[in-house]
Amino acid sequence: MLSEIAFILYLILPALAWISRKKLLNGRIHVAVLFVFTTITGCLLYVCGVWLIGIELERELYTYDLDGDRVFNVSEITPKMEEAMRRFTTDTGRTLAPIVAGPVTLIWVALNFVIFGSLRWLASMPSSKRTGA
Numbered sequence: 001m002l003s004e005i006a007f008i009l010y011l012i013l014p015a016l017a018w019i020s021r022k023k024l025l026n027g028r029i030h031v032a033v034l035f036v037f038t039t040i041t042g043c044l045l046y047v048c049g050v051w052l053i054g055i056e057l058e059r060e061l062y063t064y065d066l067d068g069d070r071v072f073n074v075s076e077i078t079p080k081m082e083e084a085m086r087r088f089t090t091d092t093g094r095t096l097a098p099i100v101a102g103p104v105t106l107i108w109v110a111l112n113f114v115i116f117g118s119l120r121w122l123a124s125m126p127s128s129k130r131t132g133a
Helices: 002-023 031-064 079-089 092-124 127-131
Strands: none
Touching (some): 002 031, 031 092
């Protein structure tokens, strides 16, 4: 649940940053500074979301530990427990998240800022230039 919130915030972070620069800060912060701040915040959200997924998978796994000793006895091993163990232990994406977060976030924020900047540029053009008349 919390991991989903972190990833939703990650996805909308560039839009929130762009809108807050325009509406709340009245453009007083340079776009380059906003870009760096948004990229760093996005990396933190990305890694935090992945970390929360790991916690959620671990919590799910240990629901199958009936005696609460965090060790699975023969009587506790079921197909559902084995599936939960597989999901918890074999996720390379979670392991590589701290390495991947930077480049992925950099591309995500850059793409959004280019789109928002292009839309702002198009909106500032006189209508006669936009239509080619």
